[in-house]
Amino acid sequence: MASKTLIAGIIVLIIVVGAVAYYFMGKGGGETYSPTTTTTTTTAQKKVLKVGTSPDFPPFEYIAENGSIVGFDIDLVRHLAKMIGYDDIEIVSIDFDGLIPALQQGQIDVIAAGMTITEERAQQVDFTIPYWQADQAILVRNDSDVKPASAEELEGLTVGVQQGTTAQSYLEDLVGNGTNINIKVYTSYVLAVQDLVNGRIDAVVVDKPVAQTFEKTYPVTISGVIETGEKYGLAVQKGNTELLNALNNALQQFMNSPEWDQLIQKYFG
Numbered sequence: 001m002a003s004k005t006l007i008a009g010i011i012v013l014i015i016v017v018g019a020v021a022y023y024f025m026g027k028g029g030g031e032t033y034s035p036t037t038t039t040t041t042t043t044a045q046k047k048v049l050k051v052g053t054s055p056d057f058p059p060f061e062y063i064a065e066n067g068s069i070v071g072f073d074i075d076l077v078r079h080l081a082k083m084i085g086y087d088d089i090e091i092v093s094i095d096f097d098g099l100i101p102a103l104q105q106g107q108i109d110v111i112a113a114g115m116t117i118t119e120e121r122a123q124q125v126d127f128t129i130p131y132w133q134a135d136q137a138i139l140v141r142n143d144s145d146v147k148p149a150s151a152e153e154l155e156g157l158t159v160g161v162q163q164g165t166t167a168q169s170y171l172e173d174l175v176g177n178g179t180n181i182n183i184k185v186y187t188s189y190v191l192a193v194q195d196l197v198n199g200r201i202d203a204v205v206v207d208k209p210v211a212q213t214f215e216k217t218y219p220v221t222i223s224g225v226i227e228t229g230e231k232y233g234l235a236v237q238k239g240n241t242e243l244l245n246a247l248n249n250a251l252q253q254f255m256n257s258p259e260w261d262q263l264i265q266k267y268f269g
């Protein structure tokens with residue numbers, strides 16, 4: 001008898017619990033559906049990757065005649081973004097030395113700016129695997145009397161660099177070690193090269209592939225190379241491993257594809 005009552009009790013309990021659960025599922029379900037609807041709306045919107053760059057570093061990033069920002073890095077990121085599920089990229093133009101702060105503040109998702117992977121920067125951002133390697137070059141006017149072939153030969157000269165670059169820290173280290181160089185810092189490498197052309201400074205120290213591009217568009221020439229063996233990486237916010245891993249996988253894959261060679265051909269041909 002006792003067990004029968006117990007079984008009946010359990011059955012009643014199951015029915016009650018079931019009914020209550022059913023009731024709340026209906027209500028609660030309705031409530032959980034509204035945020036789901038919002039999510040659906042978001043997904044329907046375009047997924048855009050915000051890319052920060054400083055478009056004064058040809059052929060990696062520069063301003064085309066029609067005013068749009070183009071270059072190797074831009075094509076690279078557009079390609080990677082597509083590979084990892086973004087519909088589009090949005091280019092945000094920021095002075096080179098403002099890129100890391102902009103990334104940290106969340107104004108952009110990724111930096112694509114021929115940025116050298118350095119220990120100091122790696123404390124502030126996360127870098128992808130390297131995608132390019134470069135040395136520094138010394139750029140002078142074609143008709144220049146001085147043609148410094150090495151860093152030591154910059155002694156006594158006024159030398160332009162872009163703010164926040166590895167070239168700036170390299171020159172500052174030289175000065176710190178006793179070399180007499182008058183460093184002139186510019187917000188953009190294009191302005192530095194223009195001042196060089198106008199005779200306001202003696203030389204510009206800039207990444208070699210970029211110096212080679214300036215040689216084609218300005219009356220300037222490379223007088224020497226400083227072998228720094230820098231490696232460029234894209235940068236994401238520190239700890240954004242999801243984006244970092246996705247970019248690294250895509251980058252690895254892309255660099256092993258024929259499109260990579262086509263991209264190099266397009267900008268370095």
Ligand code: GLN
Nearest residue numbers: 057113114115116165166
């Ligand atoms: N590669 C250099 C650096 O990272 C210069 C980059 C640039 O001026 N865009 O400092």
